Amino acid sequence: MSGDGRESEGGEEEVRGARRIPGPRGAADDLDLASVPLPPLPPLPPPGGTAPDESVPEQSAPKPERDEPEPPTAEPAPGPEPEPPAPEPAPGPGPCPEAADGGPETGSGAEPVPGGPGPEAADGGPEAADGGPEARSPELFVSSAPGDLPHQVLKALLGAWALSACSAEETAAVEDHLTGCAPCADEALRLRDAVGLLHTDGSLDLDPTLRTRVLDGCFGRRPARIPVPEWAAPYDAETARLDALLRDIGDSEWHAPVRLQWFEEEHQVSRRTTVAGVIGHLMAVDGLLSAALGLDDPLDGGEAPLDPTERTETYWSATRRPPTRAVREPWRAQSHELIRTASFAGRNVAEASVSYGAFALPLQDAALDRAFECWVHGGDIADAVDYPYPAPSAAHLHRMIDLAARMLPGALAGRRGAGLAGPAKDLVPAGAPGRSLHLEIEGHGGGDWYIALDSPAAVGAPERAVAQVALDGVEFCRLVAGHISPVEAAAGQEGDREAIRDVLFAAASLSRL
Secondary structure, three states: OOOOOOOOHHHHHHHHOOOOOOOOOOOHHHOOOOOOOOOOOOOOOOOOOOOOHHHOOOOOOOOOOOOOOOOOOOOOOOOOOOOOOOOOOOOOOOOOHHHHHHOHHHOOOOOOOOOOOOHHHHOOOHHHHOOOHHHHOOOOOOOOOOOOOOHHHHHHOHHHHHOOOOOHHHHHHHHHHHOOOHHHHHHHHHHHHHHHHHOOOOOOOOOOOHHHHHHHHHHHHOOOOOOOOHHHHHHHHHHHHHHHHHHHOOOHHHHOEEEEEEEEOOEEEEEEEEHHHHHHHHHHHHHHHHHHOOOOOOOOOOOOOOOHHHHHHHHHHHOOOOOOHHHHHHHHHHHHHHHHHHHHHOOHHHHOEEEOOOOEEEHHHHHHHHHHHHHHHHHHHHHHHOOOOOOOOHHHHHHHHHHHHHHHHHHHHHHHHOOOOOOOOOOOOOOOEEEEEEEEEEOOOOEEEEEEOOOOOOEEEEEEEEEEEEEEHHHHHHHHOOOOOOOOOOOEEEEOHHHHHHHHHHHHHOOOO
16 A cells, blocks of 8 residues: 555455445335435456455555554544445356345345346356356245245134135245145035125024924934824914014013904904913904814903903903013913923814804814914914014915815804895705816915805806906905905906905905904
8 A cells, every 4th residue: 555545566466356334224124225316336256266365455544654644433423435446357157246245255244136136246256257157047035925834824724714814925824735635625614614604694583494494304313202283283373473573572562552353244353452462362352273173272261251352352351561572481382382292192182163253163273373373363463563473384374275275154144144245146965066166376375266156055166157357366365364355456357347346355254352
């Protein structure tokens, strides 16, 4: 080194072969490298190796001569650094300045720039010097993919994966793990199925056929030792559906007003009560079946009237306070006892007579009549509390329509005796086919029935049909329940107009409180 502080030519050669430790700089992914001024670059070592240790000078400021004062150790004021001499080009593709300045070997702590050379290229290793594959297409060092996660960590991520709450990298790691781990794959499948139940858009109300399907499945696997008789199945189903509605309503809704409607002679009448009052009415009339089976009548059957309307009025007047939800338990216990007793009684009990005062029905038809009234009044309650309440199953509804169709000839004869229907036109012996009306029920629970017009003992026959009426199944049941008038019934009519009118009014006359 000369006295003026400049390097001599020989010293320049030595420093040119040494590596220089750069100052700290930002990470490669935080800086715009194109706009950052590069620090001075030291000369690169000759290809094929590094300079000997003794040729590397101290990486500090050069020592001054004796006559020159010692420079201060404080960092000089920032200013433009002098332009270093251009390094001699190395043979072959050389490393970029960033690799020489801030690579892993320099200890600067900054990550290499993606696309830059590896450590061997920064040190002038054989791969970089010879233009090997690492120098031409270096490997990326920055990656967002997680490393290999242990089994327990991946198992803990299954819940988040099923909920689609994992990151893309975690999702890829979990799904890759599931292809080789059978227990985790089974658990993931169960969790994904469970998540599917959390995102349903359907109604929260239970399917009305759920109970029947569950019981059918249970009985299919293990039949009941003493099954419910087939004729009692509609009553069992309708009482269960109504009980499910009653469990869902609140205490205040038991006092919601309900209007009961039915037909008397030619006019529609109604009666106001409450939800609790309707259940009391059902329990009072069900007592007729209890008495026929030898069970306790809730009205002390010895003195209670047999007519359903009178029994209801007696029950309502006997209660000192307005009925509340407390009436549900005795009504449900009574319906369970009826079904249980009928199941143990066997087949002969189906023909036992149940008196309604003015008429009587076999127990199997009386149970079907009670199922029909339970559905109708369940709909009245549902309307009062704004609750969905669909029609019965098609098989049960068909049997209810069949009972009404079988009762129509007797109702028509009763109206004719009271002067409310036209006279008989063609009397025939009992059991012989007589003049008939074709009742065609469409839709849910539909079918075809032929109603004898002139005598209840006659048999309806297609070849003697003089008129036809077409009605929807639910609409026909609403007519029989007295909820719509015969004039309002949406019926397709063809043939004898008088016969059509008499049958429609006879259907409405089957209704009662």
